[in-house]
Amino acid sequence: MTPELTTVEIAPRSTHHYSIIWLHGLGADGHDFESIVPELRLPQQAATRFIFPNAPIQAVTVNGGQAMRSWYDILDRSLHHKVDVAGIYQSSAQVAQLIDGEIADGIAPANILLAGFSQGGVIALHTGLRYPQRLAGIIALSTYLPTLEQLTMEAAPANQDLPIFMAHGTVDPVVAIQAAKEDYAGLLARHYSVQWQEYPIQHSVCAAEIAHIAAFINSVFH
Numbered sequence: 001m002t003p004e005l006t007t008v009e010i011a012p013r014s015t016h017h018y019s020i021i022w023l024h025g026l027g028a029d030g031h032d033f034e035s036i037v038p039e040l041r042l043p044q045q046a047a048t049r050f051i052f053p054n055a056p057i058q059a060v061t062v063n064g065g066q067a068m069r070s071w072y073d074i075l076d077r078s079l080h081h082k083v084d085v086a087g088i089y090q091s092s093a094q095v096a097q098l099i100d101g102e103i104a105d106g107i108a109p110a111n112i113l114l115a116g117f118s119q120g121g122v123i124a125l126h127t128g129l130r131y132p133q134r135l136a137g138i139i140a141l142s143t144y145l146p147t148l149e150q151l152t153m154e155a156a157p158a159n160q161d162l163p164i165f166m167a168h169g170t171v172d173p174v175v176a177i178q179a180a181k182e183d184y185a186g187l188l189a190r191h192y193s194v195q196w197q198e199y200p201i202q203h204s205v206c207a208a209e210i211a212h213i214a215a216f217i218n219s220v221f222h
Contacts, residue, residue, distance in 0.1 A: 002093045003056075006030070010037055010050040018048040018136075018221050019102040019112045021095065023055075023120025025142075027068045030054045033117065036205070040214040044221050049107075051098060055091065055119070071119045083146040092127040099131060113220060115139035115213075118175060118203065122146065125164070129192075132156050137163040137220040139213055142175055142203055145183040151190060164194040165216040167209050169201035 008030030012018075024032040030052035037050055055069040062074045072087025095114070102112050113136040116124030121143025128138040129151060143166075164187065168180045177198065187194050195216065199206050 002090070002097060004097060005053040005056075005094045007054065007098070008034060008052040010034065010052075012049050013046045015047060016049050016105070016107065017111060018044050019051060019107050020048060020217070021051045021053065021098050021102075021112070021114050021124075023053060023071065023095070023114075023116035023123050024069070025118030025120055026060065026070050026074065027063075029069050033115075036210065036213075039210050040217065042214060042217060042221075044217075048221075049102070051102075053095065053098060058087075071123045074119075085147065088122065088126055088147055091123050092130070095123055095127045096131060099127075099135070103133070109133035109135055111136055111221065113137050113139065113217065115141070116143065117141045117205070118143055128162060128164075129159055130154050130156050132158060134158045135162060137165065137216065139216060140164065140166045141205060141209070141213075142168055142172055142180075144175055144179045145186070148183050148186045155190070160191070161193055163216070163220050164192055165197070165213065166194055167197040167199070167212065169203060169206075170198050171200065172203045174203040 022033050055071045057067050058070050059065045059067050060070050060074055071091040073084040075082040114124040114128045121140040124138050125140050125145050126147050128135055166184050168177045184196055197212050199209055
């Protein structure tokens with residue numbers, strides 16, 4: 001049985017109608033994006049549950065085998081060259097459990113949004129595009145999609161028109177923007193609806209990006 005993820009949560013202040021599941025990057029934890037919530041200034045914030053899962057702690061090959069929170073092992077700094085595909089599928093199954101839990105709580109799948117930064121963005125894209133019920137959208141920040149080719153056989157028809165927001169820093173030294181652009185082009189070629197934004201930053205998030213994220217959330221939550 002797939003083990004459940006621990007989470008950091010910001011509970012809604014009024015009746016719970018929306019859910020945002022936001023996945024952190026390598027070596028961070030569920031607290032990493034907590035502070036972004038007030039910066040988004042969402043009209044729906046009072047009715048939104050924010051769920052920030054903690055990735056499992058595991059050894060990361062490129063960091064000398066050091067144990068840290070990681071959604072999957074990073075086997076090679078080229079990212080696409082050698083990929084821990086099994087780890088991606090394992091974490092995706094755990095995130096799908098979180099989505100299932102929100103639906104069990106009475107939240108419509110179309111009111112559940114996945115967001116992720118770096119490694120977390122990989123899992124958000126991988127999971128959302130395969131989830132069998134139509135979700136609200138995916139926010140994929142400073143990330144890429146090493147399981148793009150598998151979508152040919154695994155894509156969920158329900159999420160073929162899912163809105164996707166991808167954003168990246170032009171001088172990102174961790175996940176090269178070219179890798180992200182290649183996967184963005186691959187999603188477009190598969191007829192996904194993807195918005196692309198880039199900013200003159202490194203492997204991080206900036207104020208302009210937060211404003212674009214808020215606009216995207218407002219466009220998919222009604």
